[in-house]
Amino acid sequence: MKVIRVTMPKDFNLFLYGDDHEGNKLRHDDGWRELVDHITHKAFGLPADRNHAVDHGDIIEAIDQLDPRYDDQTQKGAFLEQTLQAVKNRDRIKKHIIAILEGNHPLKKWRFGRATEFVCNQLGVEYGTWSCIIEYCDNTGAVMFRHYATHGFSGINSRIDDPVDRRNGMKRALRRQLQNKAQDCVLMSMGHAHRLLKYEPMPMVGIKVNADWIEQDYPAADQAASYIPSELRWYVCTGSFFRTYGEGMVGYAEVAGYDPTELGYQIALVRDGRLVDVQTKVL
Numbered sequence: 001m002k003v004i005r006v007t008m009p010k011d012f013n014l015f016l017y018g019d020d021h022e023g024n025k026l027r028h029d030d031g032w033r034e035l036v037d038h039i040t041h042k043a044f045g046l047p048a049d050r051n052h053a054v055d056h057g058d059i060i061e062a063i064d065q066l067d068p069r070y071d072d073q074t075q076k077g078a079f080l081e082q083t084l085q086a087v088k089n090r091d092r093i094k095k096h097i098i099a100i101l102e103g104n105h106p107l108k109k110w111r112f113g114r115a116t117e118f119v120c121n122q123l124g125v126e127y128g129t130w131s132c133i134i135e136y137c138d139n140t141g142a143v144m145f146r147h148y149a150t151h152g153f154s155g156i157n158s159r160i161d162d163p164v165d166r167r168n169g170m171k172r173a174l175r176r177q178l179q180n181k182a183q184d185c186v187l188m189s190m191g192h193a194h195r196l197l198k199y200e201p202m203p204m205v206g207i208k209v210n211a212d213w214i215e216q217d218y219p220a221a222d223q224a225a226s227y228i229p230s231e232l233r234w235y236v237c238t239g240s241f242f243r244t245y246g247e248g249m250v251g252y253a254e255v256a257g258y259d260p261t262e263l264g265y266q267i268a269l270v271r272d273g274r275l276v277d278v279q280t281k282v283l
Helices: 029-039 079-089 115-123 163-178
Strands: 002-007 012-017 051-055 097-100 131-137 143-150 187-190 196-199 206-210 213-217 234-238 264-271 274-282
Touching: 002 097, 012 029, 012 234, 029 051, 079 115, 097 115, 097 131, 143 274, 163 187, 163 196, 163 234, 196 264, 196 274, 234 264, 234 274
Parallel strands: 002 131, 012 051, 051 097, 143 187, 187 234
Antiparallel strands: 012 264, 131 143, 196 234, 206 213, 264 274
């Protein structure tokens, strides 16, 4: 794990995305271009220089003919070609990217080179390893809030029939996977699962003494505190740019019986030094 410290204005947008799988013909190229355009233009009332991003990994497909998942319909480009294309894909947004995380796909090719770290070096971007904690500081050096970001560990699924209960079950699974990884992060995000999920803070009403009387209150987290209760954090799964199904082709995800993936990304909104909302962009 790496700790990354960055200085930020009090108001900024934080794009949370990943799993674009460069080198697979099922990659949503148009969706990626939409992300790049979003980051490089005014967004949510702020100019483009207030848009920042964390890439949650699996930047290349990294599957070759010796891999049991390989097929000649959906795979394109060798390991080196995919890696160089991943650099080109991020050239327009390299000044906006805080860190790029590792991923299980490129990591499996470590014998041939650390592709993700190479891409980071080429772009001049921080290599976030598999997981990192990012401290967002104001211009005085004071921490505004912390962010635990990781590529992720396992899928997030549910067999519950009811769609509302199924969705809520997956949100709870997301929280369970992340909540014990760091105690001082108000934002916790992961890729890997190819789902667009967010679990919002759930402050419970309580009472407190105010001078000579008692009043009710919904406690909000001190986002710079050394401990933030798990129910007062944001948990985010960042979606993907990898389609499960494609016209006239069959990929390994379809053969494995995976459900359609959720294409898109998330945007955390920071205003006056506080994380106030997370918006979901569906592609």
